Amino acid sequence: MSSQYWAVSEKLLNYMLPSIVLISALICFILFSIWLSHYQKKSGLMILILLLLNTFIFIGVLTYTSEYRQLKPYSTYKNRAYEVSVYKTSSFSNRFIKGYSKKDIEDTLLLPFYSKKGVEDTTSFNYLGKDEHLYFFEKDDIIYSLDQNKKLVIFDESTKQNVIVKEVYAELNDTSYTELGFKELV
Incomplete structure (x- = not known):
């Protein structure tokens, strides 16, 4: 397309x-x-x-x-700057976007002109422990929690040092879609 x-x-x-x-x-x-x-x-x-x-x-x-x-x-406000409807074009404010969920990225990847891009960042988090459902980490005096079922973090519990944070993006393949208001990275 x-x-x-x-x-x-x-x-x-x-x-x-x-x-x-x-x-x-x-x-x-x-x-x-x-x-x-x-x-x-x-x-x-x-x-x-x-x-x-x-x-x-x-x-x-x-x-x-x-x-x-x-x-x-x-094609939603998460991956496009404006929406075209009957006789009007409505633009979305950047303040409207709070963040991207996994569902937003999955929906964006259903558009054939987006492709999946993964980034792995090896970061030094301080592993604090876990409970039934969550892992707990600390970095810069901020405590982070992450669901154990999500595949966003890979780490070795025995060393408790290196944590690999995996981020997934939807990247625009064809830059001509930017003229139609589609975002290059979701």
């Missing part, structure tokens, strides 16, 4: 299709009024032709944008 396809699909679904439907509805209303007041057969035929033409355009647009519509739910 190219960024050009994404941009064209957004314009078709959010600007062109609603405009065509509104203009056609207005023309149908006018033709229907003429048909009722004068009962001209041509008006009824024109209404039928216009409705058929709208149906074919609607089906064509939905067919062309099917891949876009499947991926659209994964």
